[in-house]
Amino acid sequence: MATTESSSDAGSIDASDIEDAAPNSRTVRALTEVMTVLDSIGRARNADDLFLVNSGSGSEYLIDARTGSCECNWKQYNPDEECKHQKRVAFATGERPIPQWMNDDALDDQFGMHVDGEPRQAVADGGVTAPATDPFAVHSEDEPRTKRAKQEDIDVSFLAKPGRYEVHSASDSRYEVDVLEETCSCPDVAERCKHLRRVDIEINAERVPRPDGKLPDA
Ligand SMILES: [Zn+2]
Numbered sequence: 001m002a003t004t005e006s007s008s009d010a011g012s013i014d015a016s017d018i019e020d021a022a023p024n025s026r027t028v029r030a031l032t033e034v035m036t037v038l039d040s041i042g043r044a045r046n047a048d049d050l051f052l053v054n055s056g057s058g059s060e061y062l063i064d065a066r067t068g069s070c071e072c073n074w075k076q077y078n079p080d081e082e083c084k085h086q087k088r089v090a091f092a093t094g095e096r097p098i099p100q101w102m103n104d105d106a107l108d109d110q111f112g113m114h115v116d117g118e119p120r121q122a123v124a125d126g127g128v129t130a131p132a133t134d135p136f137a138v139h140s141e142d143e144p145r146t147k148r149a150k151q152e153d154i155d156v157s158f159l160a161k162p163g164r165y166e167v168h169s170a171s172d173s174r175y176e177v178d179v180l181e182e183t184c185s186c187p188d189v190a191e192r193c194k195h196l197r198r199v200d201i202e203i204n205a206e207r208v209p210r211p212d213g214k215l216p217d218a
C-alpha cells in the first residue's frame with residue numbers, strides 16, 4: 001500500500017557502486033553528520049523500504065530505498081546521484097559496510113540506533129586506532145606492526161588514483177599502498193603491513209587526502 005513504484009527509473013544503483021570504489025564527500029557527511037534514521041514510525045511505518053531521516057537541523061526527509069528517492073532539495077537537483085540521506089540509510093541499516101578508513105570516533109553517535117539493521121564495519125584488523133590528540137601516540141595494546149607504523153620515519157603521499165598512496169620508508173624504499181584494495185607492494189606478507197597501517201593513520205589524522213582525494217569522477 002505504501003509504495004506504488006514498479007519501474008526502476010531512479011537509475012541510482014550503478015552510481016552507488018561506483019561511489020563505493022571512490023568515496024566522495026557526501027559519503028563522509030553521511031557518516032559523520034548528526035542524523036537519525038527511523039524505519040518504523042510515521043510515514044515510514046509498515047513499509048520495509050521507507051525510512052525517515054531527521055537531520056541535525058530538524059528537517060525530516062522520507063527516503064524510499066527501493067526507488068532511490070529522497071525529499072531533500074539536493075536530491076531534486078541531482079536526481080541521478082545518491083544524497084547523503086540515502087547513503088546514511090544504506091550505512092545505518094548495514095546494507096552497505098562502513099569504509100574501513102573511516103575513524104570510529106568520527107561516526108555520528110546516533111549511528112544505527114533506531115533501525116532494525118546493524119551497521120557493518122568493513123574489516124580492518126583492529127590494529128589502527130586513532131586517538132583524538134596525537135595520531136602517532138603508541139599504546140601498549142598496539143600490535144608490533146602498528147607501533148612501527150607510528151614510530152618509523154615514513155612519508156605518505158597521495159597518488160593519482162582513488163585510494164592509492166605512495167609510501168617512502170626510512171630505508172629509502174618506495175611502495176604503493178591501495179587502501180581500497182588493502183594492498184601494498186612491499187615484500188611483507190602480513191595481512192596488513194606497517195605501510196598500510198601508516199596510511200590509515202595518516203588518513204584518519206587528516207594529514208593526507210582521504211581515498212577520494214580531489215579526483216575527477218572516474
Ligand atoms: Zn536527501
Ligand SMILES: [Zn+2]
Pocket residue numbers: 175184185186187188193194195196
Ligand atoms: Zn607495505
